[in-house]
Amino acid sequence: MSKTLKKLYVSLIFLFMYAPIVVLAIYSFNDSKFRTAQWKGFTFKWYERLFENDQMLGALQTTLYIAFVSAVIATIIGTLAAIGIHNMSKRTKGVVMAVTNLPVLNPDIVTGIALMLLYVFVGIPLGRTSLLLSHITFNIPYVIISVLPKLGQLNKNMYEAALDLGASPAYAYRKIILPEILPGIITGFLFAVTLSIDDFVISFFTSRTENLSIYIYNAVSKKYDPSINALSTLMFAVIFILLVIVNKRSVKHEEN
């Protein structure tokens, strides 16, 4: 196959990946209430509607709150857990990691249902609290998985050298181990934020309070609403810009 054909093929796949997103963005400016291809003129109306929509703004606020708080708590519990797990005997470690991997491997729908049964059984109302608890639960394993390899790469002698030179264990941890595993902790935290924002299935089963995903699901299943197009365009633009910036920064980092 010639080079041009290969390039054409890859371009077609990229077209396939991006066509719906681009079309959605274009039609978020279309002055029509119906889901048709017909262009009825340019408007910002759907964006204005979006910012007057209290239900959507509430859902957005819930999503951001849950993402941040669950990621912070999961990062703290997860990092401490990784340090402890790292020091465990091989057998205990195996058992703990098997349990830790369960939420990662299990289908989201099973995790969601299992947590819902727990909340109903214990009597926690399905709302913001249960949503937060669920998100912490599925975030912790990803923090542990991000931090553990960094602990494995540590040079044990450094920590012992610090102790020999008179540092207290807590001081040595803070000054020697923490800086070494920090990249893993940050990766874990970012992982947690993203997973939390992206989650739909587990939130859907464990909360009656709408976050953005649940709001979108309910809105999409109802009748056509062009302000959903505006919402997705905004979300996509934010993610796109963030990722490009992060990527540029990490490329610069590597060059230096």
Next chain:
Amino acid sequence: MRKTLSAYPYLVWAVLFIVVPLLLVAYYGFTVEQADGTVAFSLENFRDFFTSEIYLQALWRSIWMAAVATAICLLLGYPVAYYLSGNLFKNKGLLVLLLVIPMWMNLLLRTYAWLILLDTKGIFNALLGFIGLGPFEFLYGTHSIIFGMVYNFLPFMILPIHSVLVKMDHSLVEAAQDLGAPPTRVFFKVTFPLSLPGVFSGISMVFMPAVTTFAISDILSGRKIQLMGNVIENQFLRADNWNYGSTMSLILMVLILITMFISSKYDKGNEGGGLL
């Protein structure tokens, strides 16, 4: 003993929020509520499931639709991974990033986006109308669900294969070429076998979310076609039969764990395919 102390808060959390909930699913799955309100151990739900034509059909439908979507992803995705790992493009890093970006967008929105394109009054039909064809009903069928699965999970196939191909030892390919093997033979005897770990992790990363989805089928079939995910969702949110829903969740979980087990056998030494 003291050195493991910091893991204790997590251990308590894991027991409460990972172990206990799954035990609850098992409890509901293996019990039925009797007419007098008491709960009794029973395999009745399992028997019902495996003798019910509707539910077995939903299970079978989920498996084959996910399998077809996985196969299409492999066929479409392998060449992309292959070309992006070679020196066909100058800005490969950017192209890989462009593949990752849609994955960070909400799955519901990505799926929803296709409604505008595929609607009977949508853009595809408008374009076909120009050349005198259609309108066709692209949505609300089996094919539209498979289409949605392929669209949503294609990057999960491309990225693990790509990361294996990039790390591959290219001197092996050169050796084969030096020894006079033609390009197709080099590919099938050297490159493809070496990329198998990536292929297997790609397969499991596409198959698993596809077989358990309920949002894609809800949106693209207008709740007409039921997959396992939809059936389970129904038991919990509409039919309110938690015992039966739990039984089906257990069956789905076993199905996934078997898939995982098989793919991990072939996937040694490749940790998750390096998604990030």
